[in-house]
Amino acid sequence: MGGSGKTTLAQCIYNLNKQDFESNSFVDEIGKHYKHGVLGLQKQLLRDLLGGKKIRISSISEGTHKIEEVLQKKKVFIVLEDIDDKDELSTLLGTKAFPTHSKIIITTRLLNIHAWFGSISWRCQVHKLELLNDLESLELLSWHAFRSKIPIEGFEEVAVQLAQYCGGNPLALKVLGSSLFVRDEDPRTINSMKKIWTSRINSLNSMKGDLDYKIRGVLQKSFESLPLVSQKELLLHIACFFVGEDVSFVELILEDELYAISGILTLINRCLLTISKDRKLMMHQLLQEMARKGSDTIEGLALDMRKVEQRMRSKIKCVPHKLWPAILMKWEMSALMVAIKQVVILFL
Structure with a gap:
């Protein structure tokens, strides 16, 4: 989850251990810069590993090759922060095995990264950060x-x-x-x-x-990184209507329109959703609040009729029976308007 301390922990480990290696590099916010600055990321990595030496590379493939060469020769410690995709990793480090005395830490919001290393001769250990008690x-x-x-x-x-x-x-x-x-x-x-x-x-x-802008910005990155529009819409639907609902029920309701069966798996893998032991969809409160804010275009409304009925009963319990019909009609409209002001709104 965004804000859980991945980067803080990686930075702490890096600062405590970097002096034990020949070369080291901490490359941050890779997911943010990768699409528009791969060469820049490769140059930064090579510059760090080669002691500040000016690097000239004309293509991404050339940069990957040079990085692979360095990894074969030197004992290095590298931290790659905010990796979103296997291609980002292979572009920066290549796919060749490197000496085991080198260490690489990556931070990511994805849970199923074991699959990234299936075709690479790297040993991978995953540490999942838990939120604080x-x-x-x-x-x-x-x-x-x-x-x-x-x-x-x-x-x-x-x-x-x-x-x-x-x-x-x-x-x-x-x-x-x-x-x-x-x-x-x-x-x-x-x-x-x-x-x-x-x-x-x-x-x-x-x-x-409103969430603090710093908190919102970190959580928003997880939302924006979702690869499909349908997955973003699915997250919004769940945040506003289906938190606490049985996962099978949600899949039944949203599968035809938003491909919920595969989409929910993606949201879980990106630490945006969890499933409880009794198969209920759960979402962190901060993520839920982030997802409930949006534009002025309303896509859906949710009205909790239990609150309306409860207020109606408490209002009329001491009123003569012959006045109930008129009061009910008036109170239904009043309660409905009050409830509408408190609705959960799903935005586009």
């Missing part, structure tokens, strides 16, 4: 908001609420914690900050609340 989330949030391991006095409850909203996503915890940093211990400042925290939480929990 409740205690870890609260601690990370507290470090950025209070410069301490635990919330300061008076902020315990709101800090727990904000940590729960982030759902264990380190980036969200860091960004939101830093944006609500409590700078002063003055009681007046503390009281003012409590109100700000409460207001921010209310905003995030409402349908009007």
